[in-house]
Amino acid sequence: MTAQANPSAREARRLQTRQRILGAAIAEFKRSGMAGADINAIAAAAGVAHGTFYFHFPSKEHVLLELERREESRIASEFARFLQQRHDLATTLDALVDLVTGLERRFGPLLFKEILALHFSPTRPHKDEWTDHPVIVLLVAEIERARGDGEVHPEVDAFYSATFFLLGVYGVLTTTENTGTRDTMLHKLVSTAVRGLEVR
Template identity: 55%
Template structure:
């Protein structure tokens, strides 16, 4: 009986801890969107989350750790959406790359300019804390799979390295989205980038 009560108490505490973490994450993301990570005020974040100041640092040792949490969640989110698209549509490589681009553009839209730039800065930072064991880059690996499939089907050059090509493609997408912003020519530039990427892999 006591062990059952202890398990219930532990479960309730864990649920409360996760709820507090989620409130802090949501409040921090809202503040980062408004000011950028560097200028974000932890006092504003904890006030919005309704917790004590020290609670923020219990869950997130630094503001960068908020972005790491966000990165993990968003990367798996877009990977799942991309996987669903590929499973349902069985797209050719052109459509697969355009869907990958669309998913990253949607992420840019959800986060907004300031937070998207901070998100990418953290993603590529040489000083970022290491990923947990088992955490990979699911979106990258799904794009690798599509390029590998195209290579097996003979749609692209047999010498193409799927990993390198996927890395180059996604790096270019991130760089272009940050660089072109909301320029009127944005869609044309991104369309041209996909076409040139495909051309570079042709026999």
């Protein structure tokens, strides 16, 4: 019994340490960006030795990858809950915009841009397929459902439509600082996407 309890206690401590490091790294990235982040400051804030950071995360990029995976999973769960309610294409795209802009508000523009930069970086530590990203998988499936129901033109490519829409959202958020202008652009992005998808 004791032999089984010890490994699980060690694993619980390991996960707690990893979580402290992740939290300290997020705070440091918000302040300084990934490039300017100080590993010593992260380790000190997490209450661990310098080498412990590298035991859990081989690089600062790996911290962002972990954060991206967690947040994408959280957003996908919220989006999936939304899709269980009554909705149409416009409210679906609006809901996704709200979820992405909510992430930017929580992280701040600097960390949000760092995550997107790493996501699209050719030097990203792990290469993913689009099917590894649950948010885009859900949006593709929703466009395919709408196409099957006759709401979307039969020749619409769900993957490309979902990808272009999300790229548009990211583009607005990373290049436009004025809140009013951004809101207008995001509203127009949704309405343009819907017009392009719907059967006329």
